[in-house]
Amino acid sequence: MKYVDEFRDRKFAQALSGQIALAATQPWRIMEVCGGQTHTILQYGLEDLLPSTVQLLHGPGCPVCVTPLELINKAIAIAPVPDVILCSFGDMLRVPGSTGDLLQAKALGADVRIVYSPLEALNLARKHPDRRVVFFAVGFETTAPANAMAVYQAKRLGVSNFFLLCSHVTVPPVIAAILQAPNNQVQAFLGPGHVCSVMGTAEYEALCRNYRVPIVISGFEPTDLLEGILRCIQQLERGEARVENQYARAVITAGNEAAQAIVTEVFDVSDRIWRGLGSIPKSGYRLSYAFRQFDAEREFQVEAITTEESPLCISGQILRGLKKPSQCPAFGTQCTPEQPLGATMVSSEGTCATYYKFGKLPLKPVSERDTP
Amino acid sequence: MCLAIPGKVEELFQQDGLKMAKINVGGIRKSVCLQYTPEAVPGDYVLIHVGFALSIINEAEAQRTYQSLQMTDDLKDFAALQDQVSNEIR
Numbered sequence: 428m429k430y431v432d433e434f435r436d437r438k439f440a441q442a443l444s445g446q447i448a449l450a451a452t453q454p455w456r457i458m459e460v461c462g463g464q465t466h467t468i469l470q471y472g473l474e475d476l477l478p479s480t481v482q483l484l485h486g487p488g489c490p491v492c493v494t495p496l497e498l499i500n501k502a503i504a505i506a507p508v509p510d511v512i513l514c515s516f517g518d519m520l521r522v523p524g525s526t527g528d529l530l531q532a533k534a535l536g537a538d539v540r541i542v543y544s545p546l547e548a549l550n551l552a553r554k555h556p557d558r559r560v561v562f563f564a565v566g567f568e569t570t571a572p573a574n575a576m577a578v579y580q581a582k583r584l585g586v587s588n589f590f591l592l593c594s595h596v597t598v599p600p601v602i603a604a605i606l607q608a609p610n611n612q613v614q615a616f617l618g619p620g621h622v623c624s625v626m627g628t629a630e631y632e633a634l635c636r637n638y639r640v641p642i643v644i645s646g647f648e649p650t651d652l653l654e655g656i657l658r659c660i661q662q663l664e665r666g667e668a669r670v671e672n673q674y675a676r677a678v679i680t681a682g683n684e685a686a687q688a689i690v691t692e693v694f695d696v697s698d699r700i701w702r703g704l705g706s707i708p709k710s711g712y713r714l715s716y717a718f719r720q721f722d723a724e725r726e727f728q729v730e731a732i733t734t735e736e737s738p739l740c741i742s743g744q745i746l747r748g749l750k751k752p753s754q755c756p757a758f759g760t761q762c763t764p765e766q767p768l769g770a771t772m773v774s775s776e777g778t779c780a781t782y783y784k785f786g787k788l789p790l791k792p793v794s795e796r797d798t799p
Numbered sequence: 800m801c802l803a804i805p806g807k808v809e810e811l812f813q814q815d816g817l818k819m820a821k822i823n824v825g826g827i828r829k830s831v832c833l834q835y836t837p838e839a840v841p842g843d844y845v846l847i848h849v850g851f852a853l854s855i856i857n858e859a860e861a862q863r864t865y866q867s868l869q870m871t872d873d874l875k876d877f878a879a880l881q882d883q884v885s886n887e888i889r
């Protein structure tokens with residue numbers, strides 16, 4: 428596929444690997460922000476191409492993972508309402524709430540559907556005027572313009588049976604939260620390429636200035652990430668802290684201004700709770716006053732549901748780059764993608780689920796192995 | 800989740816007042832909303848996420864990234880050649 432295959436070339440990856448080994452004269456810790464980037468790193472074994480001095484920390488950029496349990500419970504409570512069609516992206520349906528997940532709600536008779544685009548959800552509402560269609564809208568800034576357009580169109584076309592159960596989060600506040608922590612480990616970031624194709628680079632310039640940290644906005648293919656790592660190391664070695672744009676084929680400085688305009692019109696910036704991390708000020712979006720009629724939480728008045736997370740789960744430390752999945756005693760035993768205990772295992776893009784999928788299981792001493 | 804894939808714009812159309820296109824993604828044709836990249840024309844490659852084109856892929860920048868990869872690779876070959884030469888001298 429054009430613009431994909433050429434950035435997966437093994438000879439280029441090996442050449443970059445050599446450059447990185449030459450550039451890194453001391454230990455460095457770099458965090459990739461996006462779950463999609465983590466997936467590429469594990470899928471292609473990119474960590475094996477790095478010198479032992481360069482460590483990758485996996486960031487909080489999986490929106491399914493950080494969606495609070497309380498909101499998943501709300502979705503599961505709304506789904507069985509008789510006139511409701513509840514729809515979302517496929518990976519949301521498997522995330523367990525306190526009692527089951529949305530797929531189980533479907534098995535019990537709720538009308539739960541997977542959609543590829545929020546416009547599909549809007550079309551469902553137009554096709555079924557006697558039903559209330561609730562779209563469980565999660566995502567970072569990449570997804571916000573699509574969800575915003577669905578609501579904007581609903582208003583323009585006078586569709587009154589379409590609602591958004593909204594859990595939108597934004598990247599710069601969580602990067603700031605990670606950097607502000609006294610035990611922060613991260614020395615440079617691979618910035619979120621697709622988020623920046625929408626939002627541009629200005630917010631990252633501010634983070635660089637305020638925290639003196641290099642940020643290289645990077646793509647999602649193996650050589651994109653290796654080039655991003657090389658550029659981070661070059662900055663760190665020179666004592667610089669700038670925004671660089673490795674992903675220039677898709678990201679311009681201003682971002683997509685048409686998309687930003689609709690997002691600003693439909694959403695207000697709000698505080699958000701991140702699963703595994705807690706509340707972060709001004710770290711997401713909620714529907715603005717002008718679009719409040721489309722707010723599912725207002726329409727359905729679901730009572731506040733108290734939720735409890737597993738005390739075993741260390742996803743908070745994993746999302747901050749303080750620990751790796753292999754350092755969790757529950758990883759791969761009590762906690763698996765089928766029976767996840769917390770944020771980083773619930774979605775295929777979560778760090779723990781990605782480690783599980785690509786076999787990064789910790790080696791056990793002989794005595795602990797099952798012996799016949 | 801923030802996965803976005805490149806696809807080639809094939810045919811423009813309007814739907815419910817939105818600018819749309821048929822886009823070829825690795826041989827599969829999809830309807831995608833072009834409201835955020837209204838300047839895209841057939842032949843352009845766009846980055847698609849949940850049914851929306853988020854940016855037009857900049858061919859010149861993609862070429863530049865590719866050329867810098869080739870240069871890195873050439874540098875590697877040059878370094879290997881230097882090693883070989885110095886080994887032969889030794």
